[in-house]
Amino acid sequence: MTLVAAQIVNGLAIGMLYAVMALGLSIIKGLLNVPNFAHGALFAVGAYVCYTLSTIGAPFAVALLGAFAASAIVGLLIERLGIANLAGSSYLLQVLFLFGTALVIEQSLVLIYGTTGVSLVPPALLSGAANLGFMFLPRYLMFCALVGALAIVAVWLLIEKTKIGSRIRAGIERREMVQCLGIDIGMLLTLGFALGAGMAGLAGGIALPLLGANATSGNDMMAIAFVVLVLGGLGSLYGAVVAGILIGVAQSLATLVAPAASTLLIYVIMTAVLLVGSKGLFGER
Amino acid sequence: MAEPAVLLEAVDLTKRFGKNTVVDGVSLKFAEGRLHTILGPNGAGKTTLFNLLTKDYPVDGGEILLRGERVTRLRPDQISRRGVGRSYQITSVLRERTFFENVWLAAYRAERGGTVGLWRDIRAYRTTAEKSRQVLAEFGLQPFSDRKAADVSYGDQRLLEIAVTLATAPQVLLLDEPTSGLSQRESERVKQFILSIKGKFTIVMIEHKMNVVMDISDDVTVMNRGKVIASGSPQHVAADAAVRSAYFGL
Amino acid sequence: MASINKNLLALAAVVLVAVAAPLVMPISIANEIIVIAIFAMATNLVIGVAGLYSFGQAMFFGAGAYLAGYSLTAGGLGLVPSMLIAIAGGAALAGIIGALIIRRTGFYFMMLTFAFNQMAFYVVLVWSGVTGGEDGMAGIKRPAIAGFNLDDRGTFYAVCAVLFVASYIVLRQIKNSPLGLVLEAAKENPRRTTSLGYSVPAAQLTAFMIAGAFAGLAGALYVLLYRFVPIDAISWVMSGNVVFMVVIGGTSSMFGPIMGAAVFVWLQGLFSLLWAQWALLFGLFIIFVVFTLRGGLIELFERLARLRRVREASHG
Numbered sequence: 001m002t003l004v005a006a007q008i009v010n011g012l013a014i015g016m017l018y019a020v021m022a023l024g025l026s027i028i029k030g031l032l033n034v035p036n037f038a039h040g041a042l043f044a045v046g047a048y049v050c051y052t053l054s055t056i057g058a059p060f061a062v063a064l065l066g067a068f069a070a071s072a073i074v075g076l077l078i079e080r081l082g083i084a085n086l087a088g089s090s091y092l093l094q095v096l097f098l099f100g101t102a103l104v105i106e107q108s109l110v111l112i113y114g115t116t117g118v119s120l121v122p123p124a125l126l127s128g129a130a131n132l133g134f135m136f137l138p139r140y141l142m143f144c145a146l147v148g149a150l151a152i153v154a155v156w157l158l159i160e161k162t163k164i165g166s167r168i169r170a171g172i173e174r175r176e177m178v179q180c181l182g183i184d185i186g187m188l189l190t191l192g193f194a195l196g197a198g199m200a201g202l203a204g205g206i207a208l209p210l211l212g213a214n215a216t217s218g219n220d221m222m223a224i225a226f227v228v229l230v231l232g233g234l235g236s237l238y239g240a241v242v243a244g245i246l247i248g249v250a251q252s253l254a255t256l257v258a259p260a261a262s263t264l265l266i267y268v269i270m271t272a273v274l275l276v277g278s279k280g281l282f283g284e285r
Numbered sequence: 286m287a288e289p290a291v292l293l294e295a296v297d298l299t300k301r302f303g304k305n306t307v308v309d310g311v312s313l314k315f316a317e318g319r320l321h322t323i324l325g326p327n328g329a330g331k332t333t334l335f336n337l338l339t340k341d342y343p344v345d346g347g348e349i350l351l352r353g354e355r356v357t358r359l360r361p362d363q364i365s366r367r368g369v370g371r372s373y374q375i376t377s378v379l380r381e382r383t384f385f386e387n388v389w390l391a392a393y394r395a396e397r398g399g400t401v402g403l404w405r406d407i408r409a410y411r412t413t414a415e416k417s418r419q420v421l422a423e424f425g426l427q428p429f430s431d432r433k434a435a436d437v438s439y440g441d442q443r444l445l446e447i448a449v450t451l452a453t454a455p456q457v458l459l460l461d462e463p464t465s466g467l468s469q470r471e472s473e474r475v476k477q478f479i480l481s482i483k484g485k486f487t488i489v490m491i492e493h494k495m496n497v498v499m500d501i502s503d504d505v506t507v508m509n510r511g512k513v514i515a516s517g518s519p520q521h522v523a524a525d526a527a528v529r530s531a532y533f534g535l
Numbered sequence: 536m537a538s539i540n541k542n543l544l545a546l547a548a549v550v551l552v553a554v555a556a557p558l559v560m561p562i563s564i565a566n567e568i569i570v571i572a573i574f575a576m577a578t579n580l581v582i583g584v585a586g587l588y589s590f591g592q593a594m595f596f597g598a599g600a601y602l603a604g605y606s607l608t609a610g611g612l613g614l615v616p617s618m619l620i621a622i623a624g625g626a627a628l629a630g631i632i633g634a635l636i637i638r639r640t641g642f643y644f645m646m647l648t649f650a651f652n653q654m655a656f657y658v659v660l661v662w663s664g665v666t667g668g669e670d671g672m673a674g675i676k677r678p679a680i681a682g683f684n685l686d687d688r689g690t691f692y693a694v695c696a697v698l699f700v701a702s703y704i705v706l707r708q709i710k711n712s713p714l715g716l717v718l719e720a721a722k723e724n725p726r727r728t729t730s731l732g733y734s735v736p737a738a739q740l741t742a743f744m745i746a747g748a749f750a751g752l753a754g755a756l757y758v759l760l761y762r763f764v765p766i767d768a769i770s771w772v773m774s775g776n777v778v779f780m781v782v783i784g785g786t787s788s789m790f791g792p793i794m795g796a797a798v799f800v801w802l803q804g805l806f807s808l809l810w811a812q813w814a815l816l817f818g819l820f821i822i823f824v825v826f827t828l829r830g831g832l833i834e835l836f837e838r839l840a841r842l843r844r845v846r847e848a849s850h851g
Contacts, residue, residue, distance in 0.1 A: 003738070029642060033641075033642060034642070035642055035645050035649070037590075037775070039749065063819070075816065082822070084828075086825065091588070091641070092588055092778070092782060093782070093825050095590075095645065095778075096775075096779055096782055096821060096825050096826045097822060097826075098822075099779070099821065100779075100817075100818045100819070100821030100825065101822065102818070102823040103814050103815065103817060103818030103821070104815055104818035104819055104822070105818075106814070107812045107814045107815030107818065108815060109784050110812060111812055111815070130744045198693035201773070219771070220653075223649065223771070224648055226649055226650050227650045229646065230643065230646055230647060230650065232709065253725040255566075260661045261661055263657050264657045264661060265659065266648060267651070267653070267654030267657065269656075270633065270647075270650060271654075272701065274635045274636065274647075275635065338728060341726065341730070346761040356763075360729075360734070361726075361729045361730055362729045362730075362731075362732050362733055362734045362735070365729070365730055365731060365732035366732040371730055373727070373730075377722050377724055377726070377727040378706050378727070378729075379723050379724055379727065380723065381719070381723050382716075382719070382720065382723070384663075386716060389716070390716060390717065390720055390728075390731055390733075391731050393713055394731050394732040395732075399733060399734065400703075401712075401713045401714045401717055401733070401738060401741075402712055402713045402714065402747075403709050403712045403713070403715075404708050404709070404712055404742070405708075405712060406542075406708070406711045407711065407712065407716055408712055410713075449731070450567065453731055453732060519639060
């Protein structure tokens with residue numbers, strides 16, 4: 001029983017990471033309508049920046065902010081220098097550009113940090129476990145879920161409650177109208193991409209003490225985030241959050257039964273949802 | 286004289302978009318061999334009615350009958366194969382394909398009933414090619430046979446649109462504003478063409494220029510805000526008070 | 536008539552590629568090029584002709600590779616049955632996955648193909664007792680066939696070359712067939728194609744399965760070539776690579792992907808000799824190509840040809 005409870009908590013934490021990743025993808029998809037194949041690389045950038053900042057003595061909170069900022073800046077450059085210049089050309093070229101960019105980022109990380117990968121011990125405050133009476137709850141998992149939730153709430157506040165957010169939202173829902181209002185749509189797309197990329201970086205930073213990192217570890221995350229996005233429904237910005245948590249918990253519980261196949265379960269769930277013919281849990285299409 | 290048989294029938298057909306009921310309980314009968322025109326101001330639901338009849342949109346309520354058989358649940362390609370051909374108001378010819386290929390695709394489907402070969406080159410299908418050239422010639426479009434549709438004038442694309450629809454060998458022809466965007470002269474050409482095929486097909490045509498249709502139509506239906514407000518002979522409809530207030534704002 | 540001549544000319548060019556390649560480069564590289572070219576042509580049927588942006592074609596290539604590898608080793612089957620199993624397996628897998636996702640469009644389709652590719656990767660990874668997991672599947676031998684010793688590099692190349700030319704002919708026929716035209720029509724305007732009376736999903740699924748079959752064939756030949764299945768054969772990077780080959784070669788004809796595959800295999804060889812981080816150079820190359828050669832290499836050649844024609848015309 002406690003094992004199940006522990007796995008649920010574990011799943012919530014991992015699921016929150018999926019949700020943060022997928023929400024980033026969802027924003028980028030909504031604004032630019034491209035699947036960001038560099039999302040995994042941006043996740044890795046976040047992880048490594050978090051690692052570097054921590055090793056030079058920065059507080060963990062600063063390291064996490066740095067992870068977000070670094071990936072956001074990389075994302076900003078990707079959009080400004082790349083996607084924006086390909087806007088008029090084939091969709092496939094934009095996707096290939098992201099594919100090439102992902103390779104360049106990953107290999108650059110290998111050049112800088114080597115192939116072995118890195119890991120990080122969480123700060124003392126977040127190490128160890130809290131005694132809940134019936135089980136021990138690793139503090140870092142709680143932190144992970146909490147920061148993920150905070151990040152999601154922050155994005156929600158940004159999009160729903162601020163002026164720039166309402167423009168991003170309008171850009172997702174009715175692009176023509178935004179253009180009519182004379183808003184600089186190019187700037188909006190750049191900021192949106194940077195925000196989405198930043199979330200991938202943040203997820204990478206949070207995941208570092210949990211999962212470690214190497215240059216290509218983001219790709220598994222990205223694939224899962226794609227699945228989460230499909231399950232959440234593409235029409236819905238926040239469906240990804242619920243789907244992410246559900247997937248995290250399901251995967252975590254599956255490790256009790258078949259540890260090796262737990263990642264596979266994610267894809268089985270996806271296939272099942274497709275078979276039922278659903279349009280995702282919350283989406284329109 | 287015996288009443289002509291009803292070929293296509295809408296029974297209480299309804300379509301909603303969110304809270305708006307765009308087609309609201311429309312019941313109409315389209316009789317064999319007649320030219321039936323649907324009139325109405327913009328937003329009356331005419332094109333949506335077509336989209337329901339061809340199943341481009343799913344139906345929210347009511348039934349569609351084709352020769353008395355219920356076809357409401359069929360897919361759009363199945364409806365097409367049962368002999369309902371349709372031209373679009375916004376030209377939807379394949380712009381990247383040649384005139385020949387556009388018509389060929391339609392003629393090939395008419396000939397094969399929807400099965401698709403995967404080996405022989407399309408030019409090797411002699412009878413289909415012959416038929417395609419013949420249809421192009423009927424519309425005076427043979428000079429453009431090997432030109433990409435995107436490369437010719439809008440008027441000729443409109444004509445191609447109708448030619449393609451005709452090449453599917455339909456029994457019912459749904460023409461959505463066939464003269465929209467055409468010059469006076471081109472409009473006249475289309476009108477003459479419609480007159481020339483009148484009687485050979487069951488034609489349902491959407492128009493909003495009343496003068497274009499009154500003298501050539503057998504039946505006229507007027508729609509407004511998703512509903513049929515009058516239906517009958519052109520003279521009868523023209524005299525209808527409801528039509529005059531809705532349509533002419535009198 | 537003119538189009539038939541053009542077809543013959545293109546066929547002659549493909550045969551020339553198959554014959555000349557081992558003369559101008561190491562035969563192993565030439566062999567990899569013609570094997571990967573089959574994969575690229577198959578992918579072009581999906582991406583270029585049908586306009587279905589699949590980022591999961593490696594799962595069919597990989598399925599063919601593993602099925603052939605397994606049939607030849609644990610299965611103890613001969614060459615022909617193993618290859619037939621690989622082809623049928625690629626087609627069947629494409630049929631199952633295609634049936635699930637073919638109605639999804641654009642972005643959705645792309646993500647789902649990617650996700651299924653990743654799923655296939657995990658199946659291979661987890662099922663290591665059969666597939667060898669991360670280490671790949673080793674110990675594959677080339678059985679002799681009809682008295683030919685396939686361990687001879689020249690003989691094996693000849694077999695691959697025949698299959699390569701045959702694949703080209705079949706895929707080009709399909710591209711120019713009614714199915715090809717229906718696919719191109721559906722790519723441009725699915726609604727109009729449907730209203731003409733064609734079932735667009737059925738046509739697309741057919742193309743997806745044909746591409747799966749040829750990807751399976753390419754996978755089987757790849758396995759025979761290296762006597763080994765690396766797990767990379769089924770990874771999403773392989774899917775991305777083949778899309779890249781198709782795009783750099785150009786999607787407008789089946790000859791484009793052949794050139795794309797040639798450039799890819801050759802560059803990969805070159806870059807990997809230069810530097811362990813060759814993938815970095817490769818990524819930069821992709822970005823470079825995306826920004827400079829939007830119509831693929833085919834367009835480059837066409838532009839050069841046009842330039843020459845203009846020059847010849849001006850010289851009178």
